[in-house]
Amino acid sequence: MLKKLFKRAVLIFILAAVAVAVLLFLPKENAGGYRIKVAPNQGISSVSQKLADDDAVYSRHVLVLAAYALGVHDQLHTGSYRLPKSVSAWDILQRLRGAHPDTVSVKIVEGTRFAAMRKIINTAENVRHDTAGWSDEEIIQAVDPQAEHSHPEGLFFPDSYEIDADSSDLQIYKAAYQKMKTRLQAAWDERRSGLPYHNPYEMLIMASIIEKETGHADDRAHVAAVFVNRLDIGMRLQTDPTVIYGMGNAYKGRIRKADLRRDTPYNTYTRSGLPPTPIALPGKAALEAAAHPSQEDYLYFVSKMDGSGKSQFSHTLDEHNAAVRKYILKK
Known part of the structure; x- marks a missing residue:
């Protein structure tokens, strides 16, 4: 009797392990272009719930179990992650723990006017356009409340700027403003x-x-x-x-x-x-x-x-x- 129970338990364990493996490693088709965003201090529980709500994984419980087993349930890296059309829960977990969120690059060419820079940023994909409805003066105040000049022309350095996908466009303005401030001061000191x-x-x-x-x-x-x-x-x-x-x-x-x-x-x-x-x-x-x-x-x-x-x-x-x-x- 005990031998039969043991065999049954082993069979159940094997079947459960197979089921978990299938749910963890079998790729799942999604609509394509699916993106998951991990907020600061967000853990696997809320992330897996979002994935389940969007039907991006077969089982959120399997994903959570694997995360705890690996000890990475509280080590997810903040950022926005674009998932391929066919992806397994295991692949998703590896991306979320890999510290390589998707980034967006915005290029501003030398000689561009500030108005044109705003258009480039406003039309950039996968960027949160927080400043789209702001005036130029509001942007200046946001990047530097102590700014000496309210007219934005020339105050931003033309270059390529990279930010995490779905981040605020204000990050680009802040980076370009600080870079111009640094480059201008260096040129002035060496003039x-x-x-x-x-x-x-x-x-x-x-x-x-x-x-x-x-x-x-x-x-x-x-x-x-x-x-x-x-x-x-x-x-x-x-x-x-x-x-x-x-x-x-x-x-x-x-x-x-x-x-x-x-x-x-x-x-x-x-x-x-x-x-x-x-x-x-x-x-x-x-x-x-x-x-x-x-x-x-x-x-x-x-x-x-x-x-x-x-x-x-x-x-x-x-x-x-x-x-x-x-x-x-x-x-």
């Missing part, structure tokens, strides 16, 4: 002596102009020299990108003579000195050029219009007019 900037913000404005005027590495320091030399002698900067910025939505792809004569705070043809704010998000190279202009006494430059992206630099107006005839008028 060439005698430059006509009163503070780091003025150098940031100059860097944004350089960023918009040229993308050619060989020309940045010379472009910076042109504008620094103009400031030194009281000559107006006369740079088109500032005019375009001041035109706002009125800019339709070309500048007319009337636009150059129409006064705005950003029209450097009608106003002396730097514009009141940056006009774009400058990158590292533009910051370095603003801090270290070339020693050349150039006052003018014109695009060579040969597809190289390079410019012809001149010391005098006569030289500049000759360059315009050669490269623009083709005479």
Whole structure:
């Protein structure tokens, strides 16, 4: 009798073990693109309940049992995890304990305006768009309540930023703001002596102009020299990108003579000195050029219009007019 009971118990144990193994290791089909989010300090019990509610596992109890058996029931890593279309409870558990939640990468290119940066972030997938309805001023206040400047242009460093999926987009703004603050201060501390900037913000404005005027590495320091030399002698900067910025939505792809004569705070043809704010998000190279202009006494430059992206630099107006005839008028 005891022998029969023992055999039955062994059979039941084997069948139970097989059932558990099937429920644990057999892949389950889901709708595809399923994502589970683990909140800080969240344990396996609530996570498994969510998985069961969404019909992503055969048995939450088997998942919990395996988690306790492995000793990882309270060691789940915070983050958002995208599960494949076919996945077993065991695979899910391995992902949740592996400290590799899914991430989202958002790239902001040098020379991008802050308004365009907001559009890029607002359309990023798998990001929590907490700031979508905020004003620019509210974003500045959120990233730095002690910020000296309420206008956001130029205050965020263009780069690629990676955050956990389903995290707040405010993390991107905070990271970009802090990175620009650090990079700007470093450039300011290492700047060439005698430059006509009163503070780091003025150098940031100059860097944004350089960023918009040229993308050619060989020309940045010379472009910076042109504008620094103009400031030194009281000559107006006369740079088109500032005019375009001041035109706002009125800019339709070309500048007319009337636009150059129409006064705005950003029209450097009608106003002396730097514009009141940056006009774009400058990158590292533009910051370095603003801090270290070339020693050349150039006052003018014109695009060579040969597809190289390079410019012809001149010391005098006569030289500049000759360059315009050669490269623009083709005479």
